[in-house]
Amino acid sequence: MSAPTQPLFARLAAxxxxxxxxxxxxxxLRLVSMVTLARLLSPLDFGIFGMAALVYGLLQTVRDLGxxxxxxxxxxxxxxxxxxxxxxxxxxxxxxxxxxxxxxPLAAAFFAQPALQPLLYALAVSFLLQGIxxxxxxxxxxxxxxxxxxxIEAGGLVAxxxxxxxxxFRGHGYWSLAAMILVQExxxxxxxxxxxxxxxxxxxxxxxxxxxxxxGLQLAGFNLVQYAAQMVDxxxxxxxxxxxxxxxxxxxWQLGTLPTYGLVAGLTxxxxxxxVKLRDEPEAFRQWCRRILNTLAxxxxxxxxxxxxxxxxxxxxxxxxxxxxxxGLLRWLALSLPLQPWLFAELWILAASRRSRRLLLWSxxxxxxxxxxxxxxxxxxxxxxxxxxxxxxxxxxxVSLWVIGRASPFRAWDLAAASVWPGLLGLVLGAALQLTxxxxxxxxxxxxxLIITGIMLATxxxxxxSCPPLRRELRAALQMIHxxxx
Numbered sequence: 156m157s158a159p160t161q162p163l164f165a166r167l168a169a170x171x172x173x174x175x176x177x178x179x180x181x182x183x184l185r186l187v188s189m190v191t192l193a194r195l196l197s198p199l200d201f202g203i204f205g206m207a208a209l210v211y212g213l214l215q216t217v218r219d220l221g222x223x224x225x226x227x228x229x230x231x232x233x234x235x236x237x238x239x240x241x242x243x244x245x246x247x248x249x250x251x252x253x254x255x256x257x258x259x260p261l262a263a264a265f266f267a268q269p270a271l272q273p274l275l276y277a278l279a280v281s282f283l284l285q286g287i288x289x290x291x292x293x294x295x296x297x298x299x300x301x302x303x304x305x306x307i308e309a310g311g312l313v314a315x316x317x318x319x320x321x322x323x324f325r326g327h328g329y330w331s332l333a334a335m336i337l338v339q340e341x342x343x344x345x346x347x348x349x350x351x352x353x354x355x356x357x358x359x360x361x362x363x364x365x366x367x368x369x370x371g372l373q374l375a376g377f378n379l380v381q382y383a384a385q386m387v388d389x390x391x392x393x394x395x396x397x398x399x400x401x402x403x404x405x406x407x408w409q410l411g412t413l414p415t416y417g418l419v420a421g422l423t424x425x426x427x428x429x430x431v432k433l434r435d436e437p438e439a440f441r442q443w444c445r446r447i448l449n450t451l452a453x454x455x456x457x458x459x460x461x462x463x464x465x466x467x468x469x470x471x472x473x474x475x476x477x478x479x480x481x482x483g484l485l486r487w488l489a490l491s492l493p494l495q496p497w498l499f500a501e502l503w504i505l506a507a508s509r510r511s512r513r514l515l516l517w518s519x520x521x522x523x524x525x526x527x528x529x530x531x532x533x534x535x536x537x538x539x540x541x542x543x544x545x546x547x548x549x550x551x552x553x554v555s556l557w558v559i560g561r562a563s564p565f566r567a568w569d570l571a572a573a574s575v576w577p578g579l580l581g582l583v584l585g586a587a588l589q590l591t592x593x594x595x596x597x598x599x600x601x602x603x604x605l606i607i608t609g610i611m612l613a614t615x616x617x618x619x620x621s622c623p624p625l626r627r628e629l630r631a632a633l634q635m636i637h638x639x640x641x
Contacts, residue, residue, distance in 0.1 A: 177305030178418045181312055186473070188316040189409060192331070193474040195323040198406075202398030204329040205405040207274040209390055210262045211255070211336075216382040218251050218282050219244045221375030223289045241290040248286015255279035266393060270329070277333050281340040288344035291351035292424075300350075301425045307346035315339030377502070377511065380518040387525050388544040391533045404537050406474060407481040411462060411488035414455050415495035422447075423499060430507030437564035444504060444565050449573040450632040451496040456581030457611060459492030464588040465595075465607060472600050487541035493581065494548055497570065501555060510562040517558050521551055576625040580618060587614045 193201075223244060259275035295304050319335035327334075389408065393401045409416075426447065433440045462469060466485040470478045505514040528543050556567040587610055588595075595606040619626040 177302060177309055178422070181305070181309050182413065182418050184309065184312050184316060186413065188319065188335070189406075189413075190473050191320055192323055193406065193478060195320070196328060196331070198399050198402030198477070200329045200332075200402070201405055202393075202400070202402030203268060203270050204274070204332040205389065205401045206266045206268055206393055206398065207262075207271050207278065207329075207333070208405075209386055209393065210258065210271070210275060211278045212386060213379065213382055214251055214255055214258075214282065216378035217375040218285050219247045219289045219375075221372055221378065223293050237290060237294065240293065244289035245283075245286045248283045248289070251286075252279040252282040255282060268398065274329070274333055278336060281336055284340040284344045288347040291344075291347035294351045295347070296424045296428055303350055304347070304424070307350060308343055310346060311339040311341075311343035314342040377515045377518050380515065380522050381502070384518060384522040384525055387522065387529060388540045391529050391540055392537050395533060396537060400537050403478070403481040404484055404541070406478055407484035407488055407541070410469065410473070411485055411492065412495060414458050414492065415451075415499065418454070419451055419496050419499050423503065426499075426503040427507050430503060434507055440507075441564040441566070441569055444500065445569045445573045446631070448496055448500055448570065449577065449628060452493070452574050452577035453580070453629065453632045455492045455496060456577045457584050457615070459489050460581045460585035460588060461607065461611070462486070462489035462492070464585055464592075465603075468595075468600060468603055468607075472604055483538045484541050487538060487545055491545045491548055493574070493578065494552065497552070497555070498548075501559060504559055504563045504565055508563045513558065513562055517555070520554075521547075524551060576622070576628050579622075580615065580625060583618055584611055584614055587611075 223240075255275055256279050259272045259279075262275060263269050263271040292304060295301075315335040315338040318338045319331045322331035322334050389401060389404060392404045429443065430440060433443055463486055466482040466489070467479050470482055470485065501517070502514065505511070505517075525544065525547050528547050529540060532543050533540050553567075556570060560566050588607060591606075591610055595603040595610075598606060615629075619629055
């Protein structure tokens with residue numbers, strides 16, 4: 156690693172730590188909102204909104220036609236290019252909002268749920284808000300001001316949660332979930348506009364339009380296909396088993412993916428921008444990816460062990476007894492937790508390496524494999540759908556590593572080295588919880604949670620004491636979380 160890389164590592168670590176802490180706050184807020192709303196709304200409410208969310212989320216992946224991600228890849232932007240990107244992203248947001256309104260009656264007819272049409276009309280407004288705020292977010296990200304972005308997004312989330320809980324308490328059902336998104340996006344867009352240095356006065360430089368649009372469409376295509384691959388299992392549940400089953404499946408999926416989609420997803424802008432700055436130094440690029448994946452593995456694997464061993468207890472404590480029917484679904488979906496950081500790393504590495512086309516093609520292969528498997532076996536029920544979705548992801552891992560290895564300095568060995576000790580910790584924790592099941596299973600819910608927490612802490616301490624490599628990695632992971640590159 157070259158000497159100039161050390162200060163960059165330190166700067167990236169400091170910026171990343173700020174993002175992590177704010178994302179952890181956002182994760183806690185999402186958990187609070189999920190727990191509260193699960194007690195105020197029914198599985199049917201979540202199922203109806205979940206159908207709208209499938210359509211909304213699909214369009215969310217192309218809300219700016221990939222232009223913000225394309226701008227983040229560029230080495231530099233002139234003021235004229237920034238102005239051009241603002242107008243392009245605002246226009247893209249308006250276009251996607253209009254398309255959502257066109258799609259709304261078709262979605263309502265497809266799912267045989269008339270309530271989807273007005274829901275999607277309302278949610279279309281959020282795309283316009285996101286388009287307007289897109290370039291402001293890009294400018295903050297290019298300056299590595301990810302802490303500012305995260306704080307603004309956290310403020311928007313707080314506003315949305317407060318409004319949603321108030322509306323749910325007053326009996327507005329699934330409309331409270333739609334209001335949460337609209338209030339969140341409006342507050343976030345306003346905060347970004349106040350914080351970012353985009354100056355609209357002056358001429359836009361149209362000479363770079365083709366470059367931005369071409370790269371953006373490739374990235375938008377990847378986002379679209381990747382989202383479809385993530386949500387195709389929920390689409391099968393919705394079509395085959397209805398709103399109630401989708402409500403249960405959706406809550407189980409949200410709990411099973413909360414650590415990554417609530418925490419890791421928020422690191423995407425920071426990671427891509429950091430890897431862009433390191434792409435001319437292959438060894439530094441490889442080491443940085445390995446460090447981040449190792450740290451994330453120590454977050455995800457212990458949580459995965461708890462969700463696999465004690466899903467009923469987690470559902471009762473967080474969502475209430477009416478959700479324990481989803482325990483089998485949660486157990487299957489939690490098996491994907493060790494893999495989820497890598498699914499984001501694919502995007503980080505290939506986007507930073509300017510392999511947008513390869514990213515799109517690989518996501519299409521994953522979607523085709525998932526859709527084929529689900530078409531064959533989905534009739535077996537929601538639990539089978541969850542098992543198939545997780546199984547296909549694991550089976551595709553070697554191919555994914557091959558694709559990444561051909562496009563970047565990162566190799567399969569790097570992922571194995573980053574995962575071996577966190578994997579051992581996860582397995583030992585799972586075994587310890589299973590062996591002590593009689594201690595906590597017969598206890599009341601809160602004491603059972605305290606017992607499980609104590610077992611996990613004692614097991615981790617014992618393993619770290621007896622295993623120096625694991626102890627060193629845990630120390631390095633804590634340093635990363637506190638903003639020190641090590």
